[in-house]
Every structure is written in C-alpha cells, then in structure tokens.
Amino acid sequence: MKTWVKQASAMILAFTLLLGLTTVPAAHASTPLFTIEGENAQLSSDLQVATSIYGTPKPGYSGSGFVWMQNSGTITFTVTVPATGMYSISTRYMQELSPDGRLQYLTINGVTKGSYMLPYTTTWSNFDFGIQKLNQGVNTIQVKAGWGFAYFDTFTVDYANLDPLHVQPILTDSQATPETQLLMNYLTGVYGNHILSGQQEIYGGGNNGNSELEFDWIHNLSGKYPAIRGFDFMNYNPLYGWEDGTTARVIDWVNNRGGIATASWHINVPKNFTAYQLGQSVDWLNATYKPTETNFNTANAVVPGTKEYQYLMLAIDDLAQQLKILQNNGVPVIFRPFHEAEGNGGVNGEGAWFWWAKAGATVYKQLWNLLYTKLTQTYGLHNIIWTYNSYTYSTSPAWYPGDDKVDLVGYDKYNTVYNRYDGLSGVPNEDAITSTFYQLVNLTAGKKMVAMTENDTIPSLQNLTEEKAGWLYFCPWYGEFIMSAANNFPATLKTLYQSSYVITLDELPNLKVTNPAQNSSITPTSATFDKKTANQADIAVTMTLNGNTLSGIKNGSASLVSGTDYTVSGTTVTIKKSYLAARAVGTTNLTFDFSAGTDPVLAISIVDTTQTANNSTITPTSATFDKKTANQADIAVTMTLNGNSLSGIKNGSASLLSGTDYTVSGTTVTIKKSYLAAQTVGTTSLTFNFSAGTAPVLAISIVDTTVALPGALTLTGTAGNAQASLSWTASAGATSYRVERATGSGSYTALATGLTGLTYTDTTAANGTTYNYRIVAVNTAGTTTSNVVSLKPTAPATGSFKIQMYSGNTDASSNTIAPRINIVNTGTTALNLTNVKLRYYYTIDANKVQAFWCDWSTVGSSNVTGTFVTMTTPKTGADTYFEVGFTSGAGSLAPGASAEIQIRIARTDWSNYTQTGDYSFSATGSSYVDWTKMTGYVNSTLQWGIEP
Known part of the structure; x- marks a missing residue:
C-alpha cells in the first residue's frame, strides 16, 4: 500500500506541474521573529559598546550603540522558536578594515556552523549567515571573532524564506526522446516531496568483477534496492579503452530491472601528451585525469585544429557510440560530464582536481558547450538529462554553463571526516546540509532541480524532513563509502530505505514509453566512403519500417534533399556519392527520422585515399609573428597547387576575409599583419582549404616582445626515493616555466618545458647522487632564472x-x-x-x-x-x-x-x-x-x- 501511495502522489505532482496548479506557502509577517541590539547581547570581556571608532563617530546605528569587536571576543544571545525547522540569521554590521573581508564564526547550541567572511563596507549593511536549523524552544547563538575587527549593530532571526521547489519539466534539448521527457516529468514530480535512493557501482572490474556487491549489501540490510544506479563511461576511451560491460549493464538496469540510470565520465588524457600520437594505445598507468600529472593544454581542447581538440573529438566519439546504443534501446540517462570542476575553488582553475578545469571557468564553459553541441547536434543524441556539478564558493556562479544547457544541478557531499559542522567527529555526518542545498537552488533562481550526485554519509531521515532539504536523490560512492559504519550507520540506512519519504527501485512507476519492437531500424548502421574519385560509390541502406514511414534524413540540424542527396525505393535508401563526396574527412552521422519511435543513425566514416602527390602543400608550415608594433610584418606563404585551387583559409571555424585578412598573387598567399596583430598570444592555426586533397595547416606562434621580462621566482625542493620534488613561487608575467638540471660539465639541460603549474617531480633521479636544479620563467620577452637547489635522493x-x-x-x-x-x-x-x-x-x-x-x-x-x-x-x-x-x-x-x-x-x-x-x-x-x-x-x- 505504501508503494502505491508514494507512486501515485509523485505522478499526481507531475501532472499538477504540467497543468500549472502550484501552491504558494503562506507569507510570514513583515516583522521579524526576533531582533536584538548588539549591546543587549552577552558580550565577552574583550568587547566594548561604542558609538565612534578612534574618535570618529559612526552614525546610523540603532539603540544606544554598537559592539566593537577587535581581534577576539564572542557575542552570545538566545532566541526561542515555536517549532524545529529552518530559520535565517543575519546581522547589521560595518567592516571597514579589510577590502578582502574579515572572517568570523557562527555557533548554534554549542556547535560551530562554519566560518563567514564579512565583506568590506563603510556604511551600515546587512549580512546573511544563511538558513540554519533551530530546535523548538530556546536556542543559543554565538558569533566569535575569527579575524575580528568589525562592528555589530543588531542581530535578527526570522523564518527562512525557502524556495517552493516547483520546477517545470522542460528539458534543454527540445528534441528529447519520449522516454527522456517522461523521466524528466517524473523527477520534477518527485522533487521537494520525496528523495530518490541511489548508489554508484564500482567500475573497471572492481570487487573481483562483482558489480552487484553494494546493491546486494543494501538489499540484505533493508530489503530494498536503490532506484538510481550510478555508472561511469571512463573505460570507453581512445587510450586503453576496453569493453567492461557498462553500457549493457545500463540497459539491463533500466529496461529489465525498471531503474533509473545516471552516469559520469572520468575521461583520461595521456600524462605525456607532447609525445602522444593521436590514435596511439596508451597503458592506463600512463593516463590520468589529474591536472598535475599531465602536460595536456586544456585551453587548446576548445580550439579546432589543435592536437588537444582532435584528441577530445576522439574521446567524444567513443562516448557517443555508447550513448547511441542506449538511445537505440530507449534508455535515457542522467549524464554528469566534466564533474567537480571547480574543485577547491577559484575562477582560474587554481583549485582544479581534473584536467577539464585546469584552464579556468571560461574554458570550462566552452568545453561544456562543445560537448553539448557535439552530442546533441552532430551525433543526434537526445536521451540525456544534462547534470552540472556545482559548489557554493563565491566563484561558483562563474562556472555555471547556463540554463540553456543544464537540466539538473548536482553537489558532491563528502563531509564525514572533514568540513563538518554538526559538532561531532569519528561518526557519520548525517547533516542534511540544507544551507548548501538552498544556495544551489538560488544558483539558478529555483529553475533547476538540485541533487546529491555523490556522497559519503546519507543524511538521516529526521534531518532531511525537519530541515526541508529537498535533494532530488542521493548516490553514495561505492565500497567503504556505503558499506563501512564509519560512513553510514546501518540502522540509520535501514530506517531511511524503509521510510515513505525515500523512493526505492520497487516503488518506481513504469517509465517506458513504447515497445522497442515498434521502432524502425536500418541496416547497416555504419559504412565507409572514399572521396578518391575512382573509389566513390553510393551507399545503400535497408529499412525495417515496423509500420512507420521515413520523414527525412538529417546531418545534424541540416536536412538532406530527397531525390538529390538520397533516393528511396521501397525499403531501400540510397545515399548519393555526390552528397558524400562533399563531406569532410571524418565521421558523418546521418539521422533517419521516422514517423514514430526512435531515430536510428548511420555513421559514415569519410576517408580520402587520393595519393599524396595530388594534395596541395604550403611552405612554410610554421612561422612566428611579433605583436610589438615595430616588429609586425606580413607572412608570405608559397603554395604548390598540384592541379588544385585555393578555396579559402580558416582559423578554426572562422573564415579569413580575402583581400582584407590575406591576399593571393599567383602561388603566393600573404597573411596580413593587421589580421595577425588581432590574434592572442599563443598558437594560431590557419587551415588552407583546397578544391581537393588534404588541407595543410600553417601554425603561427604569436608572441609579444613588448611584454616585460618575467619577475623573480624562488625555488625550493625535497628529495625522496629516486625522485626530487620541486616547487617555486609564481613569477610575475611568466606564461610558462622550464625545469633544468645541471649536467656533469656544469651546464644545464631542460627536464620539462611549457609548465604552467608551480610544481614538478623529477622521477629520473638516482638515489645517492646530488643534483642541482633551477627553474626558468618564460614569456614572450625572455626568461628569468631562479636560485639553484641541491637535492640528493635517498632510498627509504x-x-x-x-x-x-x-x-x-x-x-x-x-x-x-x-x-x-x-x-x-x-x-x-x-x-x-x-x-x-x-x-x-x-x-x-x-x-x-x-x-x-x-x-x-x-x-x-x-x-x-x-x-x-x-x-x-x-x-x-x-x-x-x-x-x-x-x-x-x-x-x-x-x-x-x-x-x-x-x-x-x-x-x-x-x-x-x-x-x-x-x-x-x-x-x-x-x-x-x-x-x-x-x-x-x-x-x-x-x-x-x-x-x-
């Protein structure tokens, strides 16, 4: 009976949302629940009530004065509330000492609730300590000096103004599959009324190949299975990729067991990307997702024509193949790519844990946009609910990709050992972190649902319901994170899973739209086309219609022209060679649009086996341009046409303007300095497109010698076992760093170049040998060298x-x-x-x-x-x-x-x-x-x- 009631209430809520019948909570009175003058609170002996500071009056305070907190002290007061729940706590203050803010601590009923940075202000202003849980009856609230030096006028406690958590089931992808839309309808109906249970499975053959270990453990404990299962597509990659059965398990979980699937994408890059050749097999030990372990340039990954971009395209293609299999099987997925980007905070990637965040928030959003566009438009994937992983730092909004490309906001909660504010230690942290939840709700002004996409301890049922923490779902990481009593008390977990508030696998409704047998299919689903004239041939495709009709064929958003680009005869579609010959070398995905059901895709690999002798070439293929005004000069390029003609020149997807950006005289192309001066420092890759054959690239290194030399830097280091770890201070104006080690002759040789971080580990050092190291800071104007550090690695x-x-x-x-x-x-x-x-x-x-x-x-x-x-x-x-x-x-x-x-x-x-x-x-x-x-x-x- 409980199962039926929970399913029915969720579906009714979904219909309510679709019909626009929403409820509005009763408004509280305009007068706050409680306000106290600072001077009337209990003040420690090192605080004083003042009306001026060092003889300068500070008018505008209320009451008889304000509390002057210097570098220590506590302000304590009590408040009585009518019911246990969430309340807002704020202060009226002034802080005119530090433009960077002053740190203070908030304690409630003896438990520290965190540190808060009071912003700089020379006028009386309001500061919000966020929403906090208070117990029915008397509560003791205390503000304690961290860095101190602030003035406090009043403190206010009021009912928290919580978002109603009404989210419309509108996906960012207007072409979402019916199954994906039905899942979105269900999720928005559940949101704020129940929480979906979830669990991450182990990947890569862990648990001795038993991917059911955590799920059976939960079932043995509670008699229930989680509703959501977490997967990871990391093993489908261009380096060491292998079939670990993930995609098959996703299909089984959704189609056979009736569950919901979510997936992340721990996509790796080669540690030594400089030496890596595209398509090369790389052992997993030589691959990484950590920015400190690779020289992969993240900023280049969004620049077409670069090696990093080409690698990312290979990775996306591997991912798309698996997502296409899911789509063809009617399986939607809550997809969480490029997760935990901000890491430890900062807008420039300084806190990054993963390579995809190394270049900062702007590049990260470009990566997200690129992936979104490629999967939805190029590959025609419409079975995705796009989930962005956020944090609550002051810089977090800068990382948000935008409402038009995010369906769901996630937060990864790991606070059982550290970063906890429940006053306990050595036990699971069952706090519902409600303040964090509503900060994330406010990130999108309540337009997106918020989920606990990873966690250690699952919040207790009591905390979730009392604090009105409306997390859409929880999803603990595998292994000890769920099965160890250090992270989750079994009794609490059992109570949670068996409660009417938590939705489990057996309580999910049927989220399937149609029988897959009603879908149309095509044969084959992949083919190859050779652009070489003698080898060009039409491609024939056989359709199994299953009662449907072909509406058209699309390449991304562009429709093919029936009778010209393709013909239809009965159940045979012929893709014309004239159309295919105009496609670029690479993969062309053609989506067959049928009147009903899913739309299958024909993936055509476009190659060109035309002999190299027929390709056009350019000389030179690399050059340097100095942006310094006195040094600017056009760049002349000589073409060897081999019977072809120049069609145009592109910088990524942007075409250069003939006659303005470049000129052509016979076989000489002149790239104009006016165009080059507008490019950013770094590498500008210009692609020369000819009427046939390959498109050669001119790589132009853009420098600017008007820049000052890098500033001074200081090197320190420690020796370990067969290695030396180096770290150095930042050099003002440096664009990269070079690590050098002395040779026996007293000269130095470079160990690593192009480094953008401030650390390096020399793993080629032998134990018992003393080595001299130095760091060279580099920019377009020259170099600056650090001090020399001598280190002697020693065996442990x-x-x-x-x-x-x-x-x-x-x-x-x-x-x-x-x-x-x-x-x-x-x-x-x-x-x-x-x-x-x-x-x-x-x-x-x-x-x-x-x-x-x-x-x-x-x-x-x-x-x-x-x-x-x-x-x-x-x-x-x-x-x-x-x-x-x-x-x-x-x-x-x-x-x-x-x-x-x-x-x-x-x-x-x-x-x-x-x-x-x-x-x-x-x-x-x-x-x-x-x-x-x-x-x-x-x-x-x-x-x-x-x-x-």
Missing part, C-alpha cells in the same frame, strides 16, 4: 613495517593539517605498537600553541598519543614534526595486519598553516599510498621512510 629505510598516507585536507592554506595514516606490519612477527613512533614533518609558519585530535583509529582513538617537536636543525619543508605514539591499549599488529589513524592538527587560535611545500604533505590523492616522506621507528631505530 625498510624494516618491520611501512607507512601509507594521504592528506585529508589538500588546501594550500588551511587552519587544519589532516594526515590519514595507515601502518602495515610487513614483518613475520607481531608488532608491539607501544614501541612504535611515526613522524609527520611540516613547517609551523608561526610560533603558536598547537593541539591535535585523533578523529578515528582502528586501535581506538584514546590509544593514540601525539607530541609536537621543534627540529634542532630545520630542513627544506620542515622545522617541526608531529610524532604519533600508542598506549599499551593499542595492542599489537599481526604480520600483514594494518592500523588506520585519522589525525587533525590545528593552532588553538585556528589561524592558517601554509601546507604547500611541507615535507610530509601530499597535495593530491584520496586513498592510501606508500609514503616515504613520513618516517617510522621501533625503539628509536628508523624502520621506514626518508628523514628530511
């Missing part, structure tokens, strides 16, 4: 155990250092942990009191000890180490056994550390790896790692 000590680690907090600047440590007994006898010490090395940056917490450990947090030690002789990246020890209660580790320890280190005033360059810090990675930059000892004897 290996004894009775090893240390694995990753940094739980990878922010360059943070108030918390958070190593996650795993010690593994590699010996043949039991390891008594009371004899073991582990050291994490870092720079303290400021001589302030520090504290540590063990959030969780397999040996028990209370059995973990910690000591801060100042090093007698500071080293590069380290003047302090934190030493982990164990009490007798920790016991022993059997051979092969391991123990995890999750540590947090912070100053008692919560000021920031600079983690960049710290010896033991790992800026990348989210899983345990052997880490030689932490050291381990048994009875003071080094057993593991390399001391700095």
